Structures are given as structure tokens and as C-alpha cells.
Amino acid sequence: MAKKIPTRLYLSEDEIPKFWYNLRADMKEKPDPILHPGTLQAATAADLEAVFCKEPVKQELNDTDRLIPIPAGIQEFYTAYRPAPLVRAYFLEKALGTPAEIYYKHEGTNTSGSHKLNSAAAQAFYAKEEGLTSLTTETGAGQWGSAMAMAAAFYGIKLTVYMVKVSSEQKPYRKSLMETYGASLIPSPSDTTEAGRKILEQDPNTGGSLGCAISEAVETAVKTDKCRYVLGSVLNHVLLHQSIIGQEAKAALDKFNVKPDIIIGCAGGGSNLGGIIAPFMGEKLAGKSDTRFIAVEPASCPSFTRGRYAYDFGDTAKTTPLIKMQTLGNGFIPSANHAGGLRYHGMNSVLSKLYHDGFLEARAEVQTDVFDAAVQFAKIEGILPAPESSHAIKAAIDEALECKRTGEKKVILFGLTGTGYFDMSAYMAYNAKTMSDHIPTDEELARGFATIPDIPQNA
Amino acid sequence: MAKKIPTRLYLSEDEIPKFWYNLRADMKEKPDPILHPGTLQAATAADLEAVFCKEPVKQELNDTDRLIPIPAGIQEFYTAYRPAPLVRAYFLEKALGTPAEIYYKHEGTNTSGSHKLNSAAAQAFYAKEEGLTSLTTETGAGQWGSAMAMAAAFYGIKLTVYMVKVSSEQKPYRKSLMETYGASLIPSPSDTTEAGRKILEQDPNTGGSLGCAISEAVETAVKTDKCRYVLGSVLNHVLLHQSIIGQEAKAALDKFNVKPDIIIGCAGGGSNLGGIIAPFMGEKLAGKSDTRFIAVEPASCPSFTRGRYAYDFGDTAKTTPLIKMQTLGNGFIPSANHAGGLRYHGMNSVLSKLYHDGFLEARAEVQTDVFDAAVQFAKIEGILPAPESSHAIKAAIDEALECKRTGEKKVILFGLTGTGYFDMSAYMAYNAKTMSDHIPTDEELARGFATIPDIPQNA
Numbered sequence: 001m002a003k004k005i006p007t008r009l010y011l012s013e014d015e016i017p018k019f020w021y022n023l024r025a026d027m028k029e030k031p032d033p034i035l036h037p038g039t040l041q042a043a044t045a046a047d048l049e050a051v052f053c054k055e056p057v058k059q060e061l062n063d064t065d066r067l068i069p070i071p072a073g074i075q076e077f078y079t080a081y082r083p084a085p086l087v088r089a090y091f092l093e094k095a096l097g098t099p100a101e102i103y104y105k106h107e108g109t110n111t112s113g114s115h116k117l118n119s120a121a122a123q124a125f126y127a128k129e130e131g132l133t134s135l136t137t138e139t140g141a142g143q144w145g146s147a148m149a150m151a152a153a154f155y156g157i158k159l160t161v162y163m164v165k166v167s168s169e170q171k172p173y174r175k176s177l178m179e180t181y182g183a184s185l186i187p188s189p190s191d192t193t194e195a196g197r198k199i200l201e202q203d204p205n206t207g208g209s210l211g212c213a214i215s216e217a218v219e220t221a222v223k224t225d226k227c228r229y230v231l232g233s234v235l236n237h238v239l240l241h242q243s244i245i246g247q248e249a250k251a252a253l254d255k256f257n258v259k260p261d262i263i264i265g266c267a268g269g270g271s272n273l274g275g276i277i278a279p280f281m282g283e284k285l286a287g288k289s290d291t292r293f294i295a296v297e298p299a300s301c302p303s304f305t306r307g308r309y310a311y312d313f314g315d316t317a318k319t320t321p322l323i324k325m326q327t328l329g330n331g332f333i334p335s336a337n338h339a340g341g342l343r344y345h346g347m348n349s350v351l352s353k354l355y356h357d358g359f360l361e362a363r364a365e366v367q368t369d370v371f372d373a374a375v376q377f378a379k380i381e382g383i384l385p386a387p388e389s390s391h392a393i394k395a396a397i398d399e400a401l402e403c404k405r406t407g408e409k410k411v412i413l414f415g416l417t418g419t420g421y422f423d424m425s426a427y428m429a430y431n432a433k434t435m436s437d438h439i440p441t442d443e444e445l446a447r448g449f450a451t452i453p454d455i456p457q458n459a
Numbered sequence: 460m461a462k463k464i465p466t467r468l469y470l471s472e473d474e475i476p477k478f479w480y481n482l483r484a485d486m487k488e489k490p491d492p493i494l495h496p497g498t499l500q501a502a503t504a505a506d507l508e509a510v511f512c513k514e515p516v517k518q519e520l521n522d523t524d525r526l527i528p529i530p531a532g533i534q535e536f537y538t539a540y541r542p543a544p545l546v547r548a549y550f551l552e553k554a555l556g557t558p559a560e561i562y563y564k565h566e567g568t569n570t571s572g573s574h575k576l577n578s579a580a581a582q583a584f585y586a587k588e589e590g591l592t593s594l595t596t597e598t599g600a601g602q603w604g605s606a607m608a609m610a611a612a613f614y615g616i617k618l619t620v621y622m623v624k625v626s627s628e629q630k631p632y633r634k635s636l637m638e639t640y641g642a643s644l645i646p647s648p649s650d651t652t653e654a655g656r657k658i659l660e661q662d663p664n665t666g667g668s669l670g671c672a673i674s675e676a677v678e679t680a681v682k683t684d685k686c687r688y689v690l691g692s693v694l695n696h697v698l699l700h701q702s703i704i705g706q707e708a709k710a711a712l713d714k715f716n717v718k719p720d721i722i723i724g725c726a727g728g729g730s731n732l733g734g735i736i737a738p739f740m741g742e743k744l745a746g747k748s749d750t751r752f753i754a755v756e757p758a759s760c761p762s763f764t765r766g767r768y769a770y771d772f773g774d775t776a777k778t779t780p781l782i783k784m785q786t787l788g789n790g791f792i793p794s795a796n797h798a799g800g801l802r803y804h805g806m807n808s809v810l811s812k813l814y815h816d817g818f819l820e821a822r823a824e825v826q827t828d829v830f831d832a833a834v835q836f837a838k839i840e841g842i843l844p845a846p847e848s849s850h851a852i853k854a855a856i857d858e859a860l861e862c863k864r865t866g867e868k869k870v871i872l873f874g875l876t877g878t879g880y881f882d883m884s885a886y887m888a889y890n891a892k893t894m895s896d897h898i899p900t901d902e903e904l905a906r907g908f909a910t911i912p913d914i915p916q917n918a
Contacts, residue, residue, distance in 0.1 A: 006472035007538040013465035079466040080550065080841040091539065109568055111843045111878070153838040173632075173883035177843065180834060180886050375639060379612040382539040384570045384636065419570070421880035424632035427639050 007090055009252040011083040017247035018070055020240045021278040024063035024350055026285045029357065031349040032324035034060070035311060040455055043321045051218055051320075053228050055126040059237035066282070068240060070122075073129070077121045077154055078244070081110035086252040087381075087416075093400070095380045100403035102396060103260070104416040105249045105276060106383065111177075114386060114418030115272050116147035116232050119241035123230040124151035130228075134158035136221040137230045138188065138213030140167055141341035141388070142174030143418060144232030149181035162188040162216045166207030166336070174422050188213035195219050195317045210344055211316035211330055218319060233269025234314060234323070234348050242275025249413060250279045260291055262399055264414040266391035267295040267304065267362070268341050270348030276415040277360075284359065294399075295351065295362040296391040298370070299439045301334040303327060303347045304355055304362035306445060312346055312452050322453070325352040328440075332448030335438040338367065340387030340423055345448065365394050366437035371430040373397055374420070386418035387426055466549055468711040470542040476706035477529055479699045480737040483522035483809055485744040488816065490808040491783035493519070494770060499914055502780045510677055510779075512687050514585040518696035525741070527699060529581075532588070536580045536613055537703070540569035545711040546840075546875075552859070554839045559862035561855060562719070563875040564708045564735060565842065570636075573845060573877030574731050575606035575691050578700035582689040583610035593617035595680040596689045597647065597672030599626055600800035600847070601633030602877060603691030608640035621647040621675045625666030625795070633881050647672040654678050654776045669803055670775035670789055677778060692728025693773060693782070693807050701734025708872060709738045719750055721858055723873040725850035726754040726763065726821070727800050729807030735874040736819075743818065753858075754810065754821040755850040757829070758898045760793040762786055762806045763814055763821035765904060771805055771911050781912070784811040787899075791907030794897040797826065799846030799882055804907065824853050825896035830889040832856055833879070845877035846885050 024030060033042035048057040059068065070078075089102035107115035127135050135157060139145025145161040152159035161178055165187040168175050175185050188208045189196035195215035199206060206212075214231070221229035232238060253260065263280055265273030273295050283289040297304055303326045312327040314320035326347040334343045347355075354360040367387070374390035376397070377383070385393060392414040403410050420427065429435045440448075483489060492501035507516040518527065529537075548561040566574035586594055594616060598604025604620040611618035620637055624646040627634050634644050647667045648655035654674035658665060665671075673690070680688035691697060712719065722739055724732030732754050742748040756763055762785045771786040773779035785806040793802045806814075813819040826846070833849035835856070836842070844852060851873040862869050879886065888894045899907075 008472065008542075010469045013467065083467075111837070111841055113880075150841055154841065172887070176883045176887045176890065179890055180843065181838060378570070379640060382570055382609055382613065384639065421572075421632075424635045428631070428635045431635065431638055 003256065005088050005256050007088050009086040009088070011248060011251055013079060015251060016075070016078060016083050017244060017251060018075065019067040019247065020070055021243040021247055021282065022062060022066055022068055022240055023274070023278045023281055024236065025066035026282040029353070030063050031353040035322040037313065037319065037322055048321065051221060051229050053123065053126045053130055053132065056123060056237040059240050060235060071125065074122050074125045077125065081117065083248055084109055086249050089381060091380050092377065096397065096400050096404065098400040098404040099407060099409040100400040101409070101411045102400055103413045105245055105413070106416045107245060108386065108416060108419035112143060112147035112150050113421055114143040114147065115242060115245060115275065116144045117150060118244050118275070119232060119238045119271065120147035120151035122241040124148065124155040124157055127228060128155040128157050132157065132226045132228055134160065134224065134227045135230050136160045136162070136217040136227060137232065138162040138210060138217045140164045140210045140343055142167065142171050142422060143341065145178050145183070146174060147232070148230060149178040149183035152183060153181045159183040160220065161185050162190065162213040164188055164208040164210060164213050170425060171422060188216050190216060192216070193219045209316060209333060214315040215317035215319055218315065233271040234344065234346060236348065236350060238271050239274030239348055239350060242271045243278035245272065245275040245415065246278040246280060249276060258411055259289065260413040261410040262292045262294060262412045264294045264296060264392045264395045264399070264412065266342060266388050266415065266417060267297045267347065267351070268388065269344045269346070270351040272415050272417045274348055274351055281354065281359065293360045294395055295355070295360055296395045297362060297364050298338060298342050298391065299364040299366045299437070300338040301328065301343050302364040303345060305364045307347070308449060308452065309352060309356050310452050311455055314346065323349050325349050326355060327452060328445065329448030329451040331451030337436040337438055340426060342388050342391065363395060365391055366439065368435055368437050370394050371435065383416070384420045385416060386420045387423050389415070389417040392416070462715065464547050464715050466547050468545040468547070470707060470710055472538060474710060475534070475537060475542050476703060476710060477534065478526040478706070479529055480702040480706055480741065481521060481525055481527055481699055482733070482737045482740055483695065484525035485741040488812070489522050490812040494781040496772065496777065496779065496781055507780065510680060510688050512582065512585045512589055512591065515582060515696040518699050519694060530584065533581050533584045536584070540576065542707055543568055545708050548840060550839050551836065555856065555859050555863065557859040557863040558866060558868040559859040560868070560870045561859055562712070562872045564704055564872070565875045566704060567845065567875060567878035571602060571606035571609050572880055573602040573606065574701060574704060574734065575603045576609060577703050577734070578691060578697045578730065579606035579610035581700040583607065583614040583616055586687060587614045587616050591616065591685045591687055593619065593683065593686045594689050595619045595621070595676040595686060596691065597621040597669060597676045599623045599669045599802060601626065601630050601881060602800065604637050604642070605633060606691070607689060608637040608642035611642060612640045618642040619645060619679065621645050621649065621672040623647055623667040623669060623672050629884060630881060647675050649675060651675070652678045668775060668792060673774040674776035674778055677774065692730040693803065693805060695807065695809060697730045698733030698807055698809060701730045702737035704731065704734040704874065705737040705739060708735060717870055718748065719872040720869040721751045721753065721871045723753045723755060723851045723854045723858070723871065725801060725847050725874065725876060726756045726806065726810070727847065728803045728805070729810040731874050731876045733807055733810055740813065740818065752819045753854055754814070754819055755854045756821060756823050757797060757801050757850065758823040758825045759797040760787065760802050761823040762804060764823045766806070767908060767911065768811060768815050769911050770914055773805065782808050784808050785814060786911060787904065788907035788910040790910030796895040796897055799885060801847050801850065822854060824850055825898065827894055827896050829853050830894065842875070843879045844875060845879045846882050848874070848876040851875070
């Protein structure tokens with residue numbers, strides 16, 4: 001008889017993976033290169049090092065080495081909060097009455113409350129190694145800023161966080177968490193940068209946007225001695241660091257000889273999705289599995305399902321390198337009623353390419369349906385999920401119910417990226433039934449698309 | 460060479476203890492019995508069953524059976540969030556430069572954010588088993604109410620929570636968390652009970668107190684069909700359920716042949732402290748160890764260090780049974796500036812007896828010192844602790860620094876009862892340096908002592 005699979009699968013400390021999984025090494029057709037915004041030529045390491053730390057830049061451009069060793073100094077920090085449990089959702093399976101097996105990788109057990117710490121740890125470590133004394137970044141919903149604040153405190157490096165103004169007003173506790181860890185918080189747009197001042201002149205009452213906060217953080221990094229900028233999603237090196245999620249999940253499943261039929265992740269910039277699928281997608285690209293991969297995005301910010309596959313800027317000030325990606329246009333602004341993260345206009349280039357080439361499915365969900373799934377999950381599995389993670393929960397429940405209909409005993413794995421402790425105002429809106437489900441009109445999308453730069457798209 | 464102890468020790472699912480540890484069975488001198496408030500005679504099971512569920516009443520009165528089997532239905536729920544990790548604080552040891560080994564049992568990894576879920580699970584289970592349809596309780600800081608809301612959702616039983624009014628106003632997110640899990644919240648004092656109406660008549664602007672909320676919850680339970688009252692601390696059956704903490708910690712330490720020299724717990728009503736020390740204190744009472752046990756309480760509510768050992772009521776309306784305990788008097792009101800929990804006037808009777816007989820030490824700390832320790836711990840170990848837990852952190856750091864001074868390589872274990880995600884307003888006050896450290900004056904204590912009933916104390 002097969003060994004009973006425990007509810008919570010923890011790897012032992014010495015089983016925590018020692019390598020990140022670089023999915024690009026497995027792709028026969030690579031994503032198009034990042035372009036320098038001035039020359040429109042493929043960006044070099046030297047170009048990118050003006051903004052980013054050196055080792056992450058190497059990782060950004062590396063599309064040949066499948067396994068990248070995790071430095072001992074990062075492995076050490078990982079012991080402060082990893083391994084993260086892989087949970088068999090026995091309670092949810094029973095409540096749904098599905099023959100499917102449901103698993104989720106729970107990345108919300110650390111204080112930042114999400115998977116973002118995996119890349120924050122790496123980026124703070126490399127900055128310290130390189131001799132930098134400070135870093136800048138931006139945060140919207142707050143998970144990334146919290147993660148960076150923790151990592152910066154751990155490695156002893158200063159951190160300035162540009163926090164989207166409306167978010168810093170709505171989430172004083174997120175702000176306070178980052179400050180408790182020693183970070184300096186600046187509501188964005190601010191008068192500390194040219195980019196910020198320019199936006200404030202145009203619209204003094206703006207609540208800010210992620211794209212604007214990025215512009216400010218990049219500008220400050222470039223103008224400050226021994227300082228660089230760190231980003232929590234979208235870029236390839238971030239997905240590389242997040243592959244620890246997939247590596248751990250696969251190691252745990254392999255111990256019980258379990259092969260997922262469906263892997264589901266929520267998708268904003270793609271860091272969690274790219275992380276959880278990495279080693280499994282590698283098997284698929286090698287023709288060794290038929291696993292389905294499903295990205296779930298908010299209907300209010302549908303870069304996969306309604307976006308264009310085109311070169312676009314990462315920020316609204318159009319200062320970052322250009323990335324070929326699924327994008328709604330750098331000027332796209334999602335509905336103010338949208339709770340939580342997953343509000344970014346673009347999508348990581350690897351995931352965009354995999355989607356474009358048919359290896360990755362995508363679907364969009366409205367937030368009321370997402371919160372229905374979140375509350376159902378919370379009551380049954382005990383964990384209050386982050387709004388972002390709940391997109392994946394919604395799809396996992398739908399797939400499990402489809403199995404119930406067909407009688408198929410599929411294995412479903414999804415990424416539970418984080419917890420909802422700092423999202424209670426969204427839960428309050430849901431409980432009070434004041435949440436809206438605005439879906440961008442074609443006109444709203446057109447206004448976003450108009451901001452995509454007009455350059456040769458096969459550069 | 461000894462096996463390297465991992466940073467996070469997780470028992471496997473089948474190693475989760477199957478028995479609670481009933482410390483009273485080891486005590487040669489038992490605590491004095493609970494008294495019926497009318498007759499002043501030892502309360503019988505029948506007396507207590509008017510208020511509490513039947514099986515917990517049996518446990519309340521059982522001072523002979525050392526090991527009590529944990530029912531399968533509770534073990535099942537435990538798999539939803541246990542085992543809780545025992546963490547070796549390598550990072551903290553290094554930062555302090557101490558030769559001491561520091562361990563903490565981290566009970567904050569579940570959504571309620573604290574150890575309270577251990578007893579909530581048991582009490583909801585027994586209520587369901589007994590055929591009850593609803594429960595009432597009270598909550599101050601919110602951990603207990605959150606835990607009960609989760610457990611009630613899991614077992615499918617209705618829950619009404621009387622939340623201390625000032626707390627429900629200061630912590631809307633805690634309130635919303637409980638409501639998300641389906642609980643009904645009533646700010647206390649309320650007009651739903653005689654006890655509440657009486658207090659509102661006397662003082663319409665009162666912010667409420669735990670003692671008053673207890674009176675309301677008990678009254679409603681007694682007057683409602685198929686309904687009982689559940690309490691999250693102070694009582695013996697609660698400590699019994701919390702002994703899972705000590706049982707797990709001991710099982711994990713035994714695997715590495717580690718014997719704690721000092722065990723530290725924060726103390727409000729005593730549930731965490733009684734839980735973590737149970738099996739270790741059993742060894743001490745049997746003469747098999749010299750372990751020191753230290754209770755850490757807030758200087759603003761010092762029931763051990765400045766209280767009296769006397770029979771007192773559990774609530775301000777003087778309706779509950781009488782307990783012989785360390786008490787500040789049921790009418791004692793801690794400073795409004797005190798953040799977090801640990802605000803109860805009394806202390807569990809077993810812990811009070813052990814303190815009185817010299818088996819347990821106690822110390823009191825002011826909250827600024829406690830938050831200093833909390834932020835130091837957060838930056839070094841990565842976990843943002845609850846204000847309550849930080850009392851234990853403060854004492855653990857002090858003991859580790861004492862080891863540094865003496866060169867002794869002691870083994871220190873403390874209870875990290877929970878996380879501080881819902882206590883950010885307290886961290887904000889600390890960061891803004893607006894926190895006060897009021898210690899009750901002798902006059903304030905005297906006003907509390909005057910409310911201790913004048914009955915024969917050796918009844």
C-alpha cells in the first residue's frame with residue numbers, strides 16, 4: 001500500500017534545494033532580448049548594471065545554465081523561514097467532494113506574508129556582497145516592500161521604499177511594518193525625484209501608480225553613490241530566485257511519487273507563477289510530461305488574456321529597458337476598486353513567450369468570485385489567503401469541480417503565495433458587499449495600448 | 460560528533476503528540492478547589508456544566524490522570540496547522556554573542572496568529588460532540604476570538620463573541636477577521652445582557668473590560684438553548700489543551716537529546732505558560748530535573764509579582780466560580796496605554812500554586828523594554844512577534860546575556876506565542892515613541908485588592 005501522504009509536507013533543512021531552476025535553458029525558442037531604451041539594441045550587462053546589482057544582471061542575461069547554485073549566504077537566510085510547507089488540501093477535497101488531489105505550496109508563513117522574500121533575500125545578499133550601502137525599490141500592495149525591508153535588515157543594508165501614495169494611505173500597517181524593520185518610506189509620487197515632481201505638476205492629487213513609483217526608485221538609485229535598484233517581479237532574475245518554490249514543491253512531491261496534472265499560479269508580473277512552474281515546465285518542454293499550466297489574473301488587469309505581445313517599458317516615465325511581453329501598455333491604470341496586488345501592466349518575458357507559444361494557459365477572474373473562493377478556502381483549510389493567491393484558489397476549485405463532474409482523479413498543484421493579514425480592508429469590503437467588479441472597457445484598454453512605444457517589434 | 464541541530468525542528472505528522480499532559484497529576488500538593496460562588500463549597504461537575512461543555516468540565520476537575528488522550532477529531536484539526544516549529548535561534552545567539560543555546564516554540568504560524576487555536580479546536584470539537592449548536596465567548600486583544608472563530612467555522616457551530624468595546628474600535632481588522640470566519644461580534648458592554656445594561660447605566664462611555672465581556676458571554680450562554688460558554692485562558696482545561704505546546708517542544712528536543720535549563724513564558728491568564736512548561740515541570744516535580752521556570756508579565760498588570768494569592772471571581776459581575784489564584788482583584792483595571800493582551804486580573808490556579816510553592820519564578824517588564832526586545836528579535840530572527848510573546852523574548856535575551864557574562868552554556872527555551880500582524884498600531888506607537896510605561900501605583904493596586912471577596916481563604 002502506498003504511504004499515506006501527510007497534510008503538511010516539510011522537507012528537512014538539508015533537503016532544501018541548493019539550486020535555482022533557470023527555465024530559459026530549457027526553451028528551444030528563447031524570449032526576445034531586453035532592449036536598451038535609447039539604442040533599441042539588446043541591452044548589455046554594462047547597460048543594466050547602471051541600475052541593477054551585478055550578479056542579478058548576469059542571471060538576467062543567462063539563458064543557458066539550467067541550474068544556478070544558491071550562495072551559502074542566501075541558503076543561510078532561507079533557514080530563517082524555509083522550508084515552506086507543501087500542503088495536501090484534504091479538507092478542501094472532502095468539502096468539494098472531488099476525486100482530484102489538491103496540493104498547495106504555502107509561501108505565506110514568513111513575516112512579509114508572501115513569496116516575495118525569496119527574491120528579496122537574494123537581491124539584498126548580492127547588494128551587500130557587491131559592497132553597496134543602500135538600495136531603492138517601490139511597493140504597491142506592500143508585500144515586496146515588506147520582504148525587502150526584512151532582507152535589508154538581515155543583511156545590514158539601507159533601504160528606501162517608494163510606496164504608491166494611495167496604498168500608503170490605505171495600508172498604514174504595511175508602512176509601519178516596513179518601518180519597524182528599519183526601511184525609509186516615501187509616498188509616491190514625491191518631490192524627491194524629477195519623475196515624481198513632473199507627475200505632481202501634472203496632477204497634484206494623483207494617488208500614484210506602480211509605474212510611477214518605479215520611475216522614482218530607479219532615478220534615486222542611479223543618482224545615489226553605492227546604491228542600486230531592486231525589483232520584485234517581472235524580471236528574469238526574480239523568477240529565477242522564485243524557482244525555489246517549484247524546486248521545493250517538486251522535491252516534496254517526488255518523495256511521494258506524485259506528478260501534478262495541472263499547476264496553477266496567480267499572475268501579476270509573474271514572479272510566483274514563473275517560480276512554481278519552473279522545474280515542471282522544464283519537463284514539459286523536454287516532452288517528459290503533459291502537465292497543464294494555468295495563469296490566473298484579475299479581470300481588472302488582464303495582461304495575458306486581453307493584452308498585446310509587444311515591446312514595452314516597465315515604467316510610466318519610459319526610462320527602463322524595453323521588454324517583449326504581454327502588456328496592457330505602460331500607461332494602463334487598473335480600476336481603483338481593485339484590491340490587492342496583480343496590478344502591473346506587463347508580464348515577465350519568459351511567461352509571455354510560453355503563453356504566446358501555447359505552453360501556458362491563462363484565465364481572468366473578477367474579484368468577487370476570487371473573494372468567494374478565498375473565504376471558502378479560509379473556513380475549510382484554516383488559512384486566510386492573500387487576495388492575489390485567491391485567484392489561484394478560484395481556479396483550483398474550478399478544476400477540482402470539473403474533476404468531480406468528469407470523475408477524473410487529477411493532481412492539482414497551486415501556489416498559495418501569501419496570507420491576507422494586511423488585506424483586511426479588502427475582506428471588510430467583501431463582507432460588506434461593497435466590492436466592485438469593474439472590467440476594463442475596450443476604450444480603457446485602447447488608451448493603455450496607445451502608450452506602447454511604436455518600435456520595430458522584432459528588434 | 461553530535462548531529463547538527465536544524466534551525467527549524469518540525470515533527471513529522473505521525474510524531475505530533477497524541478496525549479495532553481495534565482500537570483496536576485504530578486503535584487503532591489494540589490491547587491485548592493474551585494468554589495461555587497453561592498455555597499462557597501467545592502464546585503461539582505453539575506455546577507460547572509451549567510456554563511461549560513461537559514468534557515472540558517471533566518478535564519477541569521481531573522487532577523489524577525497525567526496523560527489525557529487527544530480525540531481523533533481534534534488531532535485531525537491539528538493537522539491543519541500543526542506541528543508548529545521549534546526554532547533554534549542561531550541568528551539571535553550569534554547577534555548576542557552568547558554561549559547559551561536559545562530555542563523558541565513558534566505558535567504563531569496559524570491564521571489566528573497565536574497558540575489560542577490549540578484550546579479553541581478542543582472546545583469547539585467537544586461542543587459539537589455534545590450536540591450544542593452555539594457557543595459564546597469574549598475577546599480582548601482578539602487572539603482568542605479569532606481562534607474560536609476559526610475552530611467554530613471548522614466544526615460547524617455558531618459563535619458569538621463579546622469583544623471589549625475599546626478593542627473592537629481600535630482593532631477593526633481583528634473584528635473583520637472573526638466575521639470573515641462567520642462569527643457574530645458584539646462590542647461589550649452591550650444592551651444584549653443584564654450585566655452589560657447595568658454597566659452601561661453606571662458608565663455609558665465605558666470602553667469595557669475583559670471581566671465585563673466575560674459576564675456578558677456567560678449570561679448569554681446560560682440563557683440560550685444548546686449553548687455554552689468557552690474561555691481561552693485561566694482554567695485548567697485550557698492549560699491542558701495548551702500542553703500540546705510543551706509536548707511537541709519536548710518531543711522535538713528529546714530527538715536531539717537537548718534538556719532545557721530555563722523555560723520562559725509570557726503570562727496573562729497562564730494558558731501558554733502552563734502549556735509549554737507542563738511535561739518539563741512534571742520532571743521537575745518528580746525530582747528529575749533542575750530546570751528553572753520563569754513567568755514574564757507586564758508591569759502594568761502584575762498578578763504574580765504584586766498580586767495576592769486569594770480566592771477571587773473571574774469576572775467583574777462576580778458571577779463565575781471562585782478560583783484560588785494570584786490576583787489583582789476582579790475590579791482591577793490595567794492602564795489604557797497597555798498594548799496587547801496579558802491584561803487579566805488573575806492567573807491560573809495551578810501556576811499560582813506552583814509560584815506560591817517556589818517552583819515557578821516571575822518577573823514583570825514595562826512595555827517599552829518589551830518592544831525594544833520585539834524589534835531586535837524581528838530584525839534578527841525575521842519574525843514580527845506579538846506584544847504578548849515579546850515579554851518572553853525580553854527575558855530570554857536577558858538570560859542569554861547573563862550567560863554571556865558568566866560564560867555558562869545554558870539551554871533556554873521560550874514560548875513565541877504569536878505574531879504581531881494585528882498589533883501594528885502598538886508598533887506604530889513604539890516607533891513614534893508615544894508609548895507609555897505606566898506602572899500601577901500602590902493606591903491603584905489597593906483599589907483592585909478591595910474587590911477581592913471577603914471569604915474564608917482556606918475554604
